[in-house]
Amino acid sequence: MLKGFEGYYEPDFDKLWNEATFVFDANVLLDLYRSSPKSRKEMLDILESLDSRLWIPHQFLYEYHRNKLTIYDDIESNYEEWKKKLQEFKTLTSENLHNLLGNIKNRTGFEINSRDEELASLIEELLCDLAESKAEHQSSLDDEPLQEKIAQLFAGHYGDPFDDSCLEKIRTLAKERLKKGIPPGSKKDSQKDNSDPDGDLIGWLQTIKYAKENKKPIILVSNDGHWFLTLKGKTRGPYPELVQEMYEKAEVNCYIYKPSQFIKYAQNFLDAQVSEETIEEAQNRETYAAQQVSVKEQDEGVSGGSGRTGSGLLGFGLGGGFLPKLRTFDALARPSPETLRALDALAQPSPETLRALDALAQPSPETLRALDALAQPSPETLRALDALAQPSPETLRALDALAQPSPETLRALDALAQPSPETLRALDALAKPHSKE
Numbered sequence: 367m368l369k370g371f372e373g374y375y376e377p378d379f380d381k382l383w384n385e386a387t388f389v390f391d392a393n394v395l396l397d398l399y400r401s402s403p404k405s406r407k408e409m410l411d412i413l414e415s416l417d418s419r420l421w422i423p424h425q426f427l428y429e430y431h432r433n434k435l436t437i438y439d440d441i442e443s444n445y446e447e448w449k450k451k452l453q454e455f456k457t458l459t460s461e462n463l464h465n466l467l468g469n470i471k472n473r474t475g476f477e478i479n480s481r482d483e484e485l486a487s488l489i490e491e492l493l494c495d496l497a498e499s500k501a502e503h504q505s506s507l508d509d510e511p512l513q514e515k516i517a518q519l520f521a522g523h524y525g526d527p528f529d530d531s532c533l534e535k536i537r538t539l540a541k542e543r544l545k546k547g548i549p550p551g552s553k554k555d556s557q558k559d560n561s562d563p564d565g566d567l568i569g570w571l572q573t574i575k576y577a578k579e580n581k582k583p584i585i586l587v588s589n590d591g592h593w594f595l596t597l598k599g600k601t602r603g604p605y606p607e608l609v610q611e612m613y614e615k616a617e618v619n620c621y622i623y624k625p626s627q628f629i630k631y632a633q634n635f636l637d638a639q640v641s642e643e644t645i646e647e648a649q650n651r652e653t654y655a656a657q658q659v660s661v662k663e664q665d666e667g668v669s670g671g672s673g674r675t676g677s678g679l680l681g682f683g684l685g686g687g688f689l690p691k692l693r694t695f696d697a698l699a700r701p702s703p704e705t706l707r708a709l710d711a712l713a714q715p716s717p718e719t720l721r722a723l724d725a726l727a728q729p730s731p732e733t734l735r736a737l738d739a740l741a742q743p744s745p746e747t748l749r750a751l752d753a754l755a756q757p758s759p760e761t762l763r764a765l766d767a768l769a770q771p772s773p774e775t776l777r778a779l780d781a782l783a784q785p786s787p788e789t790l791r792a793l794d795a796l797a798k799p800h801s802k803e
Contacts, residue, residue, distance in 0.1 A: 373610025377619040382583055383635035386619075387421045389573055391588035392429035394625055395516055397651060399437045403506040405644040409629065412638045413519050422520055423572035424527040425565055433561070434513070445500045449493065456489040473720065525572050536571060540564040549605045550592055566590065570608070577616035584612060584620040587628045589655055594622065624652055 367375045390413075398406050413420060422430075467478050528536065540563075544551045550566040562568070577584050586593070586604075595602045604622035612620035623631070626648035632638040725733070743751070757765070767775070781789065 371610070372613040372619075373606035373608070377583075377621060379621075379631075379635070382585065382619055382621060383631070386583040386585040386621075387419055387577070387580070388416050389421055389423065389584055389586045390426070391569070391586070391590060392426045392433065393589040393655075394587050395430045396433055396437060397589060397625065397648075398512060398516070399434070399507065400441065400651065402503070402643075402647060404641065405647045406506070406512070408638075408640050408644045409625075410515060410519075412629070412632050412636065412640070415636060415638065418523070420519060420523045421576060422524045423569040423576070424525045425562070425569035425572055427520065427524050428527075429561060429565055429569075430516075438507075441503070445496065449496060452489055452492055452496070456486060525576055528568065528572065533568065536568055537564050540567045543567065549608055550590075566592070574612055574615050577612060577618050577620070581616075581618060583618045584616075585628075586620070586622045587625055588622065589625055589652055591656055594624070624648075626652055 398409060401409065470476055470478060540551055543549075550570055551564070573584060573586065576582075591601075593604060593608065595605050601624070604620075608622065609620050612618060626645050629638070629640050629645055629648055633640050729737070739747070753761070771779070785793070
């Protein structure tokens with residue numbers, strides 16, 4: 367490890383997980399409200415097992431409490447939004463499918479069953495599952511005092527706020543870091559997402575202060591993408607600049623995980639009992655959060671996230687068999703570029719495709735004769751095929767002689783491959799005959 371570049375090297379993970387203090391962003395706590403009952407319990411069990419190794423900066427805890435006030439409204443509005451989308455999708459898909467199949471029939475004469483009843487049944491099944499999942503989710507939140515549980519976990523394990531003078535300096539620093547592209551930070555609109563645009567930096571500096579005072583390495587868990595370096599659409603780990611900053615200012619190691627990664631590695635390092643469904647659920651929320659950030663960047667030219675990441679249908683823990691059906695619906699609702707090109711090719715086929723389809727619909731005399739020959743082979747063709755299927759004793763002996771040549775045959779082949787001087791002179795005499803006297 368080179369001095370001054372510690373952030374670009376992976377730490378000793380065994381040592382880190384054994385000694386680190388675990389810090390959780392506000393969005394991780396808020397995601398507990400969005401999780402299925404099973405996933406919520408497994409995550410709470412992990413947090414409880416950390417006991418005194420839990421800690422949260424004042425800023426993240428403040429963002430959790432502030433955004434928690436709207437979490438139930440967010441859950442309700444998102445369920446209703448997706449219910450509406452499913453209903454709209456049913457009508458829209460039926461119309462588009464009829465248009466597409468009509469184009470195919472007009473172009474080729476092929477008739478394809480639109481399967482309207484099967485499509486309608488799938489949508490109705492999804493709507494029923496959505497309603498059941500909503501009721502189950504709401505019931506679990508009503509039955510479990512989640513707010514009190516989180517309060518108990520972090521009682522005595524959170525930091526003090528910075529004073530106004532310190533906050534003013536940090537907000538000035540945040541602008542400078544944003545211009546230079548130094549994480550964490552984003553151009554978040556606080557009026558739109560109910561968050562402090564400088565909240566990540568405030569929480570990060572509070573965490574550095576805690577690590578410096580206690581000389582404890584840090585593991586930070588967050589669902590916000592701007593803590594992580596992304597190259598070619600893939601997350602490569604935490605920003606090295608952040609790990610380096612922690613090392614230089616607090617003289618301790620640091621690593622940052624997304625929730626799904628944290629849960630997965632907790633199985634190994636903390637002996638946590640976690641199901642694959644819980645990991646998959648966390649990954650779904652992360653995927654949805656990243657998609658929301660991407661849409662926001664395109665629509666508003668901003669980046670980053672907030673304590674409210676992970677909302678939407680994929681952001682919630684949906685029980686039963688809803689998730690596989692949801693992925694089917696999601697694939698239909700958001701087809702890949704390849705699927706779109708294939709559908710476009712069917713709807714607007716190229717001249718080559720049309721000629722090929724026309725050749726199938728109206729085959730030429732030559733094509734018909736070739737097909738007829740295959741369907742009704744001549745006696746000669748049948749005899750030839752029969753000879754291959756049931757070779758005569760002579761044919762079998764000839765094939766056997768090729769497969770297992772006799773010593774004489776091998777010597778003859780060897781003589782051809784390596785001819786003697788006499789053979790070469792004889793061949794030369796044949797190639798250059800004597801002239802007549």
